[in-house]
Structures are given as C-alpha cells and as structure tokens.
Amino acid sequence: MNQPNDGKKYWLDDPKNIDKIFYAVLIVCIAISIPDIFALFDLFYHKHLEFQFEEIPNFYGFYGLISYIGLVLIAKQLRKVLMRDEDYYD
Amino acid sequence: MIEGLNPGLILIAGAFLVPFTRGIVRQGLTLALPVLGMIQLYSLGMGNWGHYDFLGMQIELTRVDNLSRVFGTIFHIAAFIAMIYSLHVKDAMQQFTALIYIGSAIGAVFAGDMITLFAFWELTAISSVFLVWARRTERAYRAGIRYLIIQVTSGVILMAGIILWYQATGSIAFNFIGVSTLAGGVILLAFGIKAAFPFLHNWMQDAYPEATVTGTVILSTFTTKLAIYTLARAYPGTDILIPIGAVMTAFPIFFAVLENDLRRVLAYSLNNQLGFMVIGVGIGTEMAINGTAAHAFAHILYKSLLFMSMGAVLFRTGTIKASELGGLYKSMPLTAVFCIVGAMSIAAFPLTGGFVSKSMIQTAAADNGLVIAWLVMLFASAGVMDHSGIKVPFFTFFAHDSGIRVKEAPVNMLLAMGITAFLCIGIGVYPDPLYAILPFKVDYHPYSAGHVITQLQLLLFSVLAFALLVRFKIYPPELRSTNLDFDWFYRKPLKALAITTGRLIGKVWDWVGATGTAIIDRIIRLSDITHGDGRLMARSVSSGAAISVILVIFGIVTVLFYR
Numbered sequence: 342m343n344q345p346n347d348g349k350k351y352w353l354d355d356p357k358n359i360d361k362i363f364y365a366v367l368i369v370c371i372a373i374s375i376p377d378i379f380a381l382f383d384l385f386y387h388k389h390l391e392f393q394f395e396e397i398p399n400f401y402g403f404y405g406l407i408s409y410i411g412l413v414l415i416a417k418q419l420r421k422v423l424m425r426d427e428d429y430y431d
Numbered sequence: 432m433i434e435g436l437n438p439g440l441i442l443i444a445g446a447f448l449v450p451f452t453r454g455i456v457r458q459g460l461t462l463a464l465p466v467l468g469m470i471q472l473y474s475l476g477m478g479n480w481g482h483y484d485f486l487g488m489q490i491e492l493t494r495v496d497n498l499s500r501v502f503g504t505i506f507h508i509a510a511f512i513a514m515i516y517s518l519h520v521k522d523a524m525q526q527f528t529a530l531i532y533i534g535s536a537i538g539a540v541f542a543g544d545m546i547t548l549f550a551f552w553e554l555t556a557i558s559s560v561f562l563v564w565a566r567r568t569e570r571a572y573r574a575g576i577r578y579l580i581i582q583v584t585s586g587v588i589l590m591a592g593i594i595l596w597y598q599a600t601g602s603i604a605f606n607f608i609g610v611s612t613l614a615g616g617v618i619l620l621a622f623g624i625k626a627a628f629p630f631l632h633n634w635m636q637d638a639y640p641e642a643t644v645t646g647t648v649i650l651s652t653f654t655t656k657l658a659i660y661t662l663a664r665a666y667p668g669t670d671i672l673i674p675i676g677a678v679m680t681a682f683p684i685f686f687a688v689l690e691n692d693l694r695r696v697l698a699y700s701l702n703n704q705l706g707f708m709v710i711g712v713g714i715g716t717e718m719a720i721n722g723t724a725a726h727a728f729a730h731i732l733y734k735s736l737l738f739m740s741m742g743a744v745l746f747r748t749g750t751i752k753a754s755e756l757g758g759l760y761k762s763m764p765l766t767a768v769f770c771i772v773g774a775m776s777i778a779a780f781p782l783t784g785g786f787v788s789k790s791m792i793q794t795a796a797a798d799n800g801l802v803i804a805w806l807v808m809l810f811a812s813a814g815v816m817d818h819s820g821i822k823v824p825f826f827t828f829f830a831h832d833s834g835i836r837v838k839e840a841p842v843n844m845l846l847a848m849g850i851t852a853f854l855c856i857g858i859g860v861y862p863d864p865l866y867a868i869l870p871f872k873v874d875y876h877p878y879s880a881g882h883v884i885t886q887l888q889l890l891l892f893s894v895l896a897f898a899l900l901v902r903f904k905i906y907p908p909e910l911r912s913t914n915l916d917f918d919w920f921y922r923k924p925l926k927a928l929a930i931t932t933g934r935l936i937g938k939v940w941d942w943v944g945a946t947g948t949a950i951i952d953r954i955i956r957l958s959d960i961t962h963g964d965g966r967l968m969a970r971s972v973s974s975g976a977a978i979s980v981i982l983v984i985f986g987i988v989t990v991l992f993y994r
Contacts (some may be wrong), residue, residue: 391797409896
C-alpha cells in the first residue's frame with residue numbers, strides 16, 4: 342500500500358527497528374526466566390507452590406508459549422471449517 | 432438523600448427529564464444522575480427498605496449489603512464514564528434509553544426480592560435494545576430483534592422459575608437458591624442466558640458489535656455483570672458452574688483469534704472474562720467470591736476502556752475491521768496509549784487492575800485443588816494476551832500502515848478513556864480501596880515476588896510466541912469474513928425450518944379453506960334440489976291441505992298410542 346507522505350518519519354517504519362523489538366522481547370524473556378534458575382537453589386525468592394508441576398523451571402513461560410502457539414495454530418485450522426463470506430447471513 | 436430509595440430509580444426518573452432538555456443542560460443532567468445515584472447509595476448505608484405487600488408476597492425494593500454494594504459502586508462509576516464518553520451524542524432516544532437501561536441494571540442489583548428483580552431484569556432487556564437500534568442500519572435492526580427475543584426469553588424463564596420457587600418455598604426473597612430444586616435449575620437457565628453461558632452466548636457477539644459507538648460501551652458493562660451478580664447471590668458454591676465457566680474462558684478465544692470485527696473480538700473476549708467470574712462463583716469460597724466481585728470491578732473498567740478506544744477508532748475512521756485498519760498510532764496516539772493500558776490490564780500485567788483481581792480466582796481454584804480449572808484458566812490467560820492484549824491494539828494502531836489519516840478522538844472521549852486508564856492502573860498499584868469494599872474480609876497480597884515473576888513469565892512468553900508467529904509469517908492474516916458460531920443453528924437451519932413450517936402451515940390452511948368451501952358449496956347445491964325455488968320443500972300449500980295433512984298425522988298418532 343502507498344504510504345501517504347505526511348512529512349514525518351516514524352521509528353517503527355524502519356524494518357530494522359522491528360528486528361530490534363523482536364530481539365528485545367527475546368532478551369526480556371530470557372531475563373525473566375533467570376529467577377527460576379535461582380529458585381532451584383532456593384535463592385532470592387520462593388514460588389507459592391500449589392501444584393507439583395510448578396516446580397519445573399519457567400513452567401509459566403513454557404505453558405504460555407505452548408498455549409499461545411497451540412491456540413493460534415488450532416484457530417487457523419478452524420478457519421477451514423468455520424469461515425464464510427462476510428455477507429453470509431445477509 | 433431520600434430514605435430507602437433504590438439508587439437505580441434516580442437514574443430512571445432522571446431519564447424522563449432528558450427529552451425536555453437540550454445542549455449543556457442535558458449534558459449536565461446525564462453527568463449528574465450517576466453522581467446522585469452514587470451519593471444515594473453511600474448515604475443509605477447497609478440495610479433493607481421499601482417493604483410492601485403485593486398479593487401476599489413480601490416486596491423489598493432496596494437492599495444494600497456487601498455484595499450488592501460493590502456491583503452498584505462500579506455500575507455508577509462506569510455510568511459516569513460512559514456519560515462523559517457520550518457527551519457529543521445529540522440523540523435524545525439514545526440518552527433516554529441508556530439512562531433507563533443503566534438505572535434498571537442498578538435497580539436490579541439492589542432488588543431485595545425476585546419480583547422487583549424480574550421487573551428491572553426485563554426493563555434492562557427492553558431499554559438496551561434501543562442502543563443497538565440507534566445505529567439505524569438494517570443489520571443493527573435485525574441483530575436487535577434477535578437480541579430482544581433472547582433477552583425477553585430470559586425474563587420469561589426467570590418468571591417461570593420464580594413461580595416454581597414461590598410454590599415450593601412460599602417466599603420470593605432473593606437469596607441463595609442452588610440447583611437442588613427444579614425452580615433453582617430454571618432460574619439458573621435464565622441467569623445463564625444473560626451471563627452468556629456456552630451455547631446461550633451468541634446474542635452478545637451478535638448484537639454488541641452492531642450497536643452505536645457509545646451504545647456498545649454502555650452495553651458491555653451492565654447486562655452480563657448483572658447476571659454475574661445474581662449468580663454470586665443465588666448460586667455460590669454450585670459445582671456445575673466450574674466446568675461451565677472453564678468452557679467459557681476457553682472456547683471464545685479461538686473465535687477471538689479469527690474474528691475481523693474488532694468490537695466482536697472484544698465481545699468474545701468479554702465472554703471469556705465472564706468465564707473467570709463464573710468459575711469464581713462456582714468455587715464459592717470467600718476468596719473466590721471476593722475474586723469474582725473484584726474481577727467484575729476491574730473488568731468493567733478495562734473492558735469499557737477497550738470498547739471506548741475501538742469506538743473512537745470507529746467514530747473517526749468509519750470502520751472497525753482489522754483487515755482495513757493499521758498504523759493508526761500515527762494519527763490517534765493518545766487513543767493508542769489508552770488502548771494499550773486497557774490491553775495490558777485485561778492481560779493482567781502487574782500494576783494493572785486485571786493482575787490484582789483475576790489472581791484471586793486462580794488462587795481460590797488452586798487452594799481448592801481444582802487442577803483442570805486452574806490449567807484452563809492459565810491457558811485462557813495466554814489466550815487473552817493474544818486477542819485482547821496484542822491483536823486489538825496491534826492490528827488497529829500498528830501492523831501495516833493502512834494509510835488512514837484521521838484526527839485524534841474528540842476531547843470528551845479522550846477524557847473518559849483517560850479517567851478509565853487512570854483507574855485501571857490505580858487499582859493495580861493500590862488495590863486496598865477496592866479490597867475494602869469486597870463482600871468478605873480480604874486477606875490477600877497480590878504482589879509477592881513469586882506471583883509477579885510467574886505472571887510476567889506467562890505474559891512475556893506469550894508476547895514472544897506472537898513475535899515468533901509474526902516473524903515466521905504463521906500468524907493468520909486478518910480476513911473479511913463471518914465465522915460460524917452456535918448462532919448458525921438458529922440463523923440458518925432453524926430459520927429454514929421455521930420458514931418451511933410456516934409454508935406447510937400455509938398449505939394446510941389453504942387446503943382446509945378450499946375443502947371447507949367445497950363442502951359448503953355442495954350442501955348448498957344439494958339443498959337447492961329439495962329447497963330451491965319451486966322445488967318440493969319450497970312450494971306453498973293451501974291451509975286446507977295443510978290441515979288435512981295434520982289431521983291425518985294426528986289420526987295415526989291417536990290410533991297408534993291410545994289403543
């Protein structure tokens with residue numbers, strides 16, 4: 342699509358900056374998993390464990406990642422069954 | 432204030448002044464009514480008022496207790512914000528019906544008996560449909576009709592349940608009901624329709640996105656949360672609600688991923704949020720009911736905020752389809768920021784309203800050892816991150832630049848969104864005032880290191896999942912489409928069945944008519960043979976002959992019977 346020329350350059354228009362965001366997300370994710378490594382040795386913090394499987398390091402992270410990807414992939418398949426034209430009911 | 436007056440009646444009475452005002456006076460009126468209602472609520476304190484005897488039943492117009500007060504409080508706040516958001520509206524019909532609708536929802540929350548509840552329950556249905564119809568399109572009209580049929584059906588079922596309940600117990604007081612009786616089951620069905628239980632949910636995704644810009648914001652707050660309140664009142668600890676709620680949290684998110692109309696995405700997401708609250712009611716412990724009330728409170732704020740931001744986009748651009756939007760952060764930066772606050776709040780990032788409320792329900796599930804419900808809620812939380820946390824802001828304000836250049840949202844909309852965004856974060860940072868008005872005493876501290884870190888792991892890895900899916904071009908593109916949901920059954924086969932049945936009845940009726948006419952025709956023709964002009968039975972006879980015949984008959988009778 343043609344970009345309207347409104348005379349401004351936006352930081353997000355540069356694909357390189359999109360890459361930067363991607364790597365930033367990656368780094369933040371690694372950073373937030375680190376406390377679980379410490380937790381294995383009872384350093385710094387304790388999780389309030391309700392269930393055994395919560396002891397798995399970064400359980401929440403992996404569960405979120407898998408849920409999210411699974412959700413999107415299943416939804417994508419559902420489209421084959423559920424998707425109709427926009428004016429289907431009209 | 433007025434002793435014992437149900438605060439909802441202030442808004443309903445005030446609504447009748449709307450048609451007689453205009454301009455700044457009307458704006459002042461619409462803003463003042465929620466404030467007056469709130470003052471009334473808090474000047475009443477706790478207690479019961481308005482007792483009347485109605486056909487031997489005990490009516491209780493007003494009841495303020497710990498449970499009704501928290502719902503009533505957030506209803507007033509949401510009403511005030513919605514009124515700011517709709518200050519630009521110059522449509523007396525919309526403002527009138529909106530105030531009636533809000534007033535009846537508040538009235539229902541403070542109803543002490545089921546007859547009063549029923550009256551307000553039906554009034555919410557009838558008044559709210561005008562917010563859909565006010566869009567004044569053919570689609571909105573049809574969606575409104577479907578919505579009205581389902582909403583009124585809920586009221587009729589509720590009435591049936593109340594009658595059964597009254598027969599069984601002799602009381603119409605609105606307290607714990609439970610599902611051990613037939614009446615309890617019937618009333619649960621009525622509440623379930625408004626709470627958008629699975630298979631009973633489509634009225635919401637059907638009608639809400641067809642309402643006006645301001646109408647959807649108002650609708651999203653009241654009907655469903657009123658239903659959550661009634662469930663929390665009448666069905667706490669009802670086990671069946673846990674699986675029902677779990678299904679509610681999970682299945683709408685698949686539709687939300689696929690849906691193109693972003694207000695419909697939010698309607699599916701609303702359905703998913705209700706699931707958390709229904710699970711909370713099902714668990715029924717003090718922690719769980721507190722969690723449900725807190726979640727309803729926070730949810731009304733961030734859901735309004737999201738609907739307001741999407742409403743502003745629709746207001747400015749004329750479309751709300753993800754496939755046509757994108758790059759709007761360039762022209763609506765403030766709306767984008769407010770939308771992101773709402774998105775982070777619904778995703779339950781630490782320091783937002785969602786974090787301090789949703790976790791109470793999850794903790795209650797864990798405390799009761801409900802592994803499956805707990806895992807489903809965690810899955811649904813990742814799903815919320817997708818459709819509301821990322822998809823809504825991403826495809827509207829970022830993604831590819833659609834080339835749409837518009838003005839920023841009007842000042843009143845920005846103000847309403849700003850206040851709501853402030854409250855979303857305010858509750859997250861400082862939840863104590865919210866915790867103070869919950870139904871039970873709160874002994875819960877959301878900001879433990881473990882809770883913050885695990886929640887961030889869940890959410891940030893969900894963001895990573897999105898980033899990966901987009902980077903490798905796996906994320907499904909937004910397409911102009913309709914996705915089949917359960918409403919297909921009544922909008923296609925059931926509709927076809929109704930039309931076919933109608934035709935069949937028409938045919939039978941035609942046949943009955945034609946055959947009947949033919950039979951009558953034949954009778955007339957047959958009688959014409961004997962009784963027609965100049966025929967035997969129509970001839971006139973002389974009186975002499977007639978007397979002779981009578982004499983003969985008399986003679987025969989005499990001979991036969993008096994021998």
